[in-house]
Amino acid sequence: MLNIDKETFKSDYIQKFIEIHGKDLEEGTDYNKYEALASLIRDYVAKMWIDTNKRYKENKSKQVYYFSMEFLLGRLLGSNLLNLGINDLCREGLNELGIDLTKLEYLEEDQGLGNGGLGRLAACFLDSMASLGISGHGCGIRYKHGFFNQKIINFSQVEVPDDWLKRGNLWEIKKSDKARIVKFGGEVKVEYIDGNLKFHHVNYEKVQAVPYDMPIVGYKNNVVNTLRLWSAEPLSNEFDFSSFNRGDFKKAMEYKDSVEAISQVLYPDDSFYEGKLLRLKQEYFFVSAGIQSIIHHFKSTGGNIKELDEKIAIHMNDTHPTLAVPELMRILVDEEGIGWDNAWRMTNNIMSYTNHTILAEALEKWPVDMFKKLLPRIFMIIQEIDRRFCEGLRNKYPGQWDKINKMQIINGGFVKMANLAIVGSHSVNGVAKLHTEILKKQEMSDFYYCYPNKFNNKTNGITHRRWLMIANPQLTELLKKTIGDSFITHPTDMINFQKFAKDSGVQEELKRIKNRNKKKLADYIYKVQGIRVDEESMFDVQVKRLHAYKRQTLNCIRIMDLYNRLLDNPNLDIVPRTFIFAGKSAPGYYLAKDIITLINTVANKINNDNRVNKKIKVVFMENYRVSLAETIIPAADLSEQISTTTKEASGTSNMKFMMNGAVTIATLDGANVEIRDEVGDDNIVIFGLTEREVLNYYKNGGYNSQKLINNDDRIKKIINSLIDGTYSKDTNKFKSIYQNLVTYNDEFFVIKDFYSYLEAQKKVDDLYRNTSRWQEMCAVNIAHSGIFSSDRTIKEYATGIWGSKCMYENLQ
Numbered sequence: 035m036l037n038i039d040k041e042t043f044k045s046d047y048i049q050k051f052i053e054i055h056g057k058d059l060e061e062g063t064d065y066n067k068y069e070a071l072a073s074l075i076r077d078y079v080a081k082m083w084i085d086t087n088k089r090y091k092e093n094k095s096k097q098v099y100y101f102s103m104e105f106l107l108g109r110l111l112g113s114n115l116l117n118l119g120i121n122d123l124c125r126e127g128l129n130e131l132g133i134d135l136t137k138l139e140y141l142e143e144d145q146g147l148g149n150g151g152l153g154r155l156a157a158c159f160l161d162s163m164a165s166l167g168i169s170g171h172g173c174g175i176r177y178k179h180g181f182f183n184q185k186i187i188n189f190s191q192v193e194v195p196d197d198w199l200k201r202g203n204l205w206e207i208k209k210s211d212k213a214r215i216v217k218f219g220g221e222v223k224v225e226y227i228d229g230n231l232k233f234h235h236v237n238y239e240k241v242q243a244v245p246y247d248m249p250i251v252g253y254k255n256n257v258v259n260t261l262r263l264w265s266a267e268p269l270s271n272e273f274d275f276s277s278f279n280r281g282d283f284k285k286a287m288e289y290k291d292s293v294e295a296i297s298q299v300l301y302p303d304d305s306f307y308e309g310k311l312l313r314l315k316q317e318y319f320f321v322s323a324g325i326q327s328i329i330h331h332f333k334s335t336g337g338n339i340k341e342l343d344e345k346i347a348i349h350m351n352d353t354h355p356t357l358a359v360p361e362l363m364r365i366l367v368d369e370e371g372i373g374w375d376n377a378w379r380m381t382n383n384i385m386s387y388t389n390h391t392i393l394a395e396a397l398e399k400w401p402v403d404m405f406k407k408l409l410p411r412i413f414m415i416i417q418e419i420d421r422r423f424c425e426g427l428r429n430k431y432p433g434q435w436d437k438i439n440k441m442q443i444i445n446g447g448f449v450k451m452a453n454l455a456i457v458g459s460h461s462v463n464g465v466a467k468l469h470t471e472i473l474k475k476q477e478m479s480d481f482y483y484c485y486p487n488k489f490n491n492k493t494n495g496i497t498h499r500r501w502l503m504i505a506n507p508q509l510t511e512l513l514k515k516t517i518g519d520s521f522i523t524h525p526t527d528m529i530n531f532q533k534f535a536k537d538s539g540v541q542e543e544l545k546r547i548k549n550r551n552k553k554k555l556a557d558y559i560y561k562v563q564g565i566r567v568d569e570e571s572m573f574d575v576q577v578k579r580l581h582a583y584k585r586q587t588l589n590c591i592r593i594m595d596l597y598n599r600l601l602d603n604p605n606l607d608i609v610p611r612t613f614i615f616a617g618k619s620a621p622g623y624y625l626a627k628d629i630i631t632l633i634n635t636v637a638n639k640i641n642n643d644n645r646v647n648k649k650i651k652v653v654f655m656e657n658y659r660v661s662l663a664e665t666i667i668p669a670a671d672l673s674e675q676i677s678t679t680t681k682e683a684s685g686t687s688n689m690k691f692m693m694n695g696a697v698t699i700a701t702l703d704g705a706n707v708e709i710r711d712e713v714g715d716d717n718i719v720i721f722g723l724t725e726r727e728v729l730n731y732y733k734n735g736g737y738n739s740q741k742l743i744n745n746d747d748r749i750k751k752i753i754n755s756l757i758d759g760t761y762s763k764d765t766n767k768f769k770s771i772y773q774n775l776v777t778y779n780d781e782f783f784v785i786k787d788f789y790s791y792l793e794a795q796k797k798v799d800d801l802y803r804n805t806s807r808w809q810e811m812c813a814v815n816i817a818h819s820g821i822f823s824s825d826r827t828i829k830e831y832a833t834g835i836w837g838s839k840c841m842y843e844n845l846q
């Protein structure tokens with residue numbers, strides 16, 4: 035923990051300001067003030083960072099590397115201040131200098147280098163690893179442009195490039211001297227030397243990978259780990275200078291552009307795989323640079339390469355970093371001269387893999403021709419891995435060709451990344467109990483029966499430091515006041531709050547805190563969207579990526595139904611609600627974009643209809659991102675977790691909402707199952723098809739959405755209103771949604787679950803009317819949320835997968 039007093043901080047701050055801006059504080063803009071503060075904090079962190087690295091080196095502790103294409107960090111100033119333990123001191127010190135810390139915090143751009151759940155999980159894991167004193171570091175790509183900014187224009191999503199680096203990134207340090215070369219293309223020449231095969235990769239194109247390091251500060255424990263993000267830069271000696279000199283710099287520029295393209299932009303798809311060459315380049319680029327730098331560091335600090343697997347662990351966040359397996363093999367075999375069998379044993383001990391989805395359309399597979407051309411040596415290594423693997427399979431399953439074909443790594447003209455990740459790792463995990471069971475018994479069953487011990491579950495978690503302490507300081511204070519502050523380092527101690535669930539004083543406090551958070555959100559909605567919402571109404575919230583399986587459509591059609599009912603009966607007895615949506619759609623996912631347009635169109639109609647807008651309002655908030663989530667989630671009364679059962683691997687916003695005292699309406703999907711098991715059926719509202727029913731329909735058929743619609747006038751009316759001009763004069767506008775539900779038989783059972791959902795919503799109304807019962811439910815949810823801290827998850831990874839020690843626990 036940083037040892038500093040307020041007066042020292044103030045004078046350090048003023049000095050820093052003058053040093054970097056060359057003017058007095060009074061002359062500075064707010065952004066100047068933010069810059070000075072962030073730079074000062076970075077200086078404070080620097081010493082701890084160096085000390086941590088020294089300690090890791092001296093203790094020779096096992097180093098964990100979390101490889102991920104995405105790290106969705108959001109803002110860092112607040113979490114760095116909190117984790118350094120100087121939040122209050124800074125706030126007061128700055129206040130005395132006439133500066134409002136909150137205002138400065140809002141000036142920081144979100145670091146949006148991720149799509150959603152998977153990227154945010156990586157960010158929570160970094161925070162937990164540092165806070166538990168685990169020597170765990172991130173490795174990824176420093177995209178020049180992160181996830182696009184979303185604007186809503188004419189009710190529809192428009193994508194605007196994210197330019198998060200335009201004013202620089204104060205948290206990173208460029209380490210040019212640690213740059214690595216990544217090789218693409220070319221050919222492999224094979225040579226026999228003393229009876230051994232030797233492989234020479236020639237005529238390749240060189241790309242320089244330059245690392246930018248960011249400190250990851252642990253919570254009050256003097257630990258600072260590293261997130262290393264790689265940027266692609268051209269090498270000056272790769273320019274074709276002869277053509278450059280002739281004045282023909284087109285070629286030189288082409289080289290420069292093609293290199294810079296690699297770390298130019300994050301792919302904005304989160305559930306649909308497309309075999310794009312640039313994406314494959316990105317994957318190999320960061321994996322190769324990362325592994326080279328790990329091995330270089332290991333050797334330069336005196337490590338013996340033969341013991342590498344005792345000293346490092348590499349985790350693959352989904353299949354995106356799977357080329358780490360053949361890249362590690364390449365370095366061990368080709369460069370370190372280790373025999374194949376030993377290299378393979380070590381690689382297997384080092385690597386582990388998390389699966390985040392069962393959607394078939396999201397599984398990565400690369401066309402062999404493309405792969406071979408871009409990564410000739412890596413392809414050969416994968417062929418050899420596959421050859422040996424299949425040889426083993428043929429012995430184990432003689433004659434079972436179907437099974438062997440399905441498990442093969444290179445098959446049907448494609449390199450299958452999930453198969454390679456499973457074969458190359460000693461551990462494969464799912465992200466919630468149900469998801470892991472589905473992986474074992476359905477999606478990856480052949481692999482599970484072949485290697486039952488590899489498979490395990492690690493239910494996701496979220497860092498309670500950001501999602502409770504930073505996002506909801508008042509609730510944090512109430513917890514401290516009632517149960518003490520042990521929950522900060524031992525989040526499961528939040529269970530002690532359960533005894534206060536029926537305490538009327540605590541219930542009132544909870545309500546007061548929620549109302550303040552709601553007011554803050556309502557003010558924000560008015561400021562940015564110009565919509566006035568009733569702060570007394572129930573805030574009913576669904577915020578997440580737009581996807582058919584997440585069923586924003588189900589939420590929307592029940593709002594359309596409610597609107598119909600209110601028009602029929604203006605005195606209908608319902609709890610007034612504000613329906614809040616937010617989320618981005620992949621730019622090429624037209625159905626999801628149409629759903630955004632539908633929600634905004636319905637919102638516009640309802641909000642402007644005086645007959646109903648005292649009772650219901652609909653708001654679609656633009657540009658969902660980490661910092662917006664921090665404002666929305668603490669203000670939610672009701673958390674919508676309504677995916678088609680079996681489709682949502684885990685979900686993590688469900689955990690954030692419960693931790694902030696929202697009640698959940700949910701299907702028994704992903705981690706909702708575990709949330710239900712924690713809080714009990716009385717403290718969550720469950721509806722919808724069960725896992726068994728869904729799997730049965732998918733397997734055996736028997737579902738007919740058209741029949742359901744035609745037999746039910748109420749549903750028919752809503753569905754027809756998509757195409758009969760009720761919401762848009764252009765009757766084609768929502769035709770794709772209509773066709774999905776009617777013509778294409780409603781793949782995600784929106785119609786099937788409709789009445790069950792309505793009934794659950796009726797139950798929510800009844801519960802909400804009983805204020806004391808509702809507050810009790812909120813309290814029970816908060817009390818049980820500690821288990822969903824990513825600290826718990828990371829301890830399970832550390833002991834169950836990585837075999838790494840957690841300093842923090844040792845100190846207990």
Ligand code: 26Q
Pocket residue numbers: 149150151152153155301303304305306307308313390391396398465494682683684685686704
């Ligand atoms: C793959 C290939 C090419 C381009 C993009 C991609 C790609 C990128 C991102 C594929 C998937 C993703 C992200 C997936 C994701 O966020 N999954 C979510 O992971 C969460 C954390 O485990 C779970 O809680 C969610 O249930 C799951 O949907």
